[in-house]
Amino acid sequence: MSTIGWVERCLVAARRASVLSGTAQGTSESSKWRMTGRALARGVASALLPPVCCLCGARGQAPDFDLCDVCTTFLPVLDSVDGAPGSMASVGDCTLVRNLFLFKYEFPVDQFIRALKFRGERVFARVLGTLMARAHCDLGWELPAVIVPMPLHAARYRQRGFNQAHEIARFAARTLNARAHRVSVDPGLLVRTHATREQSGLSLEERRKNVRGAFEVVRAVPQGRIALVDDVVTTGSTAMAAAHALSAAGAREIELWAVARVLLAGRSAVDPGVHDVQAVVGENEVRAAAAADLVDLVIEAEEGCRVARSHVHGFGKREPE
Numbered sequence: 001m002s003t004i005g006w007v008e009r010c011l012v013a014a015r016r017a018s019v020l021s022g023t024a025q026g027t028s029e030s031s032k033w034r035m036t037g038r039a040l041a042r043g044v045a046s047a048l049l050p051p052v053c054c055l056c057g058a059r060g061q062a063p064d065f066d067l068c069d070v071c072t073t074f075l076p077v078l079d080s081v082d083g084a085p086g087s088m089a090s091v092g093d094c095t096l097v098r099n100l101f102l103f104k105y106e107f108p109v110d111q112f113i114r115a116l117k118f119r120g121e122r123v124f125a126r127v128l129g130t131l132m133a134r135a136h137c138d139l140g141w142e143l144p145a146v147i148v149p150m151p152l153h154a155a156r157y158r159q160r161g162f163n164q165a166h167e168i169a170r171f172a173a174r175t176l177n178a179r180a181h182r183v184s185v186d187p188g189l190l191v192r193t194h195a196t197r198e199q200s201g202l203s204l205e206e207r208r209k210n211v212r213g214a215f216e217v218v219r220a221v222p223q224g225r226i227a228l229v230d231d232v233v234t235t236g237s238t239a240m241a242a243a244h245a246l247s248a249a250g251a252r253e254i255e256l257w258a259v260a261r262v263l264l265a266g267r268s269a270v271d272p273g274v275h276d277v278q279a280v281v282g283e284n285e286v287r288a289a290a291a292a293d294l295v296d297l298v299i300e301a302e303e304g305c306r307v308a309r310s311h312v313h314g315f316g317k318r319e320p321e
């Protein structure tokens with residue numbers, strides 16, 4: 001076997017294992033070094049080797065899309081009941097908001113997002129950003145003037161070292177611009193002025209009100225449509241809070257792009273009908289006003305412990321070690 005063939009087989013095995021295992025990841029210094037090493041190795045490999053499907057190991061799609069044609073057809077696309085692209089809302093006086101939510105937060109998309117978010121595997125930013133750009137092109141919507149990633153709070157950014165929404169946005173813009181468009185990414189336009197984690201324990205309405213003031217636009221909003229990009233939406237309250245901030249700063253057309261939307265046991269995540277649910281996350285018991293809020297909390301907590309979904313009014317059942 002040639003050296004390139006051997007390296008390619010190792011790369012495939014590593015990708016498949018990383019996607020499918022969903023192993024717990026700590027935040028120790030040693031794990032950060034391992035993450036950096038893996039990310040570096042994949043960066044070099046992806047520059048030298050053809051794309052490889054991150055699910056089945058078959059050849060990916062040229063020039064650099066790491067999913068094969070077959071696996072792409074099995075992604076959990078949102079249907080119209082769950083919030084397929086296109087629904088609209090108004091924010092502020094006259095800002096129009098239109099959503100582009102791609103998938104249900106289910107396998108394998110949930111694993112893609114976790115691998116990116118908690119293990120720093122940028123290959124999944126490329127996969128998800130490319131899918132996002134393709135979906136936008138397929139809809140034939142007018143392109144945005146600028147893409148704005150959903151910002152992390154400064155403390156969370158320091159902890160993680162990158163913003164997963166920014167990574168996805170970069171690859172979405174790169175895919176759009178490969179088709180001769182000119183779309184820029186502006187990660188500094190919008191900042192998160194306080195950590196939304198502090199909202200735990202608040203009622204749904206209190207949470208919305210609190211999040212509404214969590215964002216600030218720090219410079220002039222550019223003319224034209226703005227695409228606000230996030231990895232996962234649950235209630236949508238965070239995204240709408242960010243849209244409110246952009247609207248107040250003068251934005252008149254906003255699209256909300258999200259890779260996945262969390263759905264609960266067949267009901268919409270924005271349905272506040274399940275109240276006062278709780279779960280055990282690591283050493284802590286968390287409580288939320290609605291199941292959808294609990295999902296937010298559990299997703300946040302996954303950075304520190306291994307959590308699996310439960311089908312009982314929300315999430316939070318801890319897997320055996």
Ligand SMILES: [Zn+2]
Nearest residue numbers: 053056068071
């Ligand atoms: Zn495949």
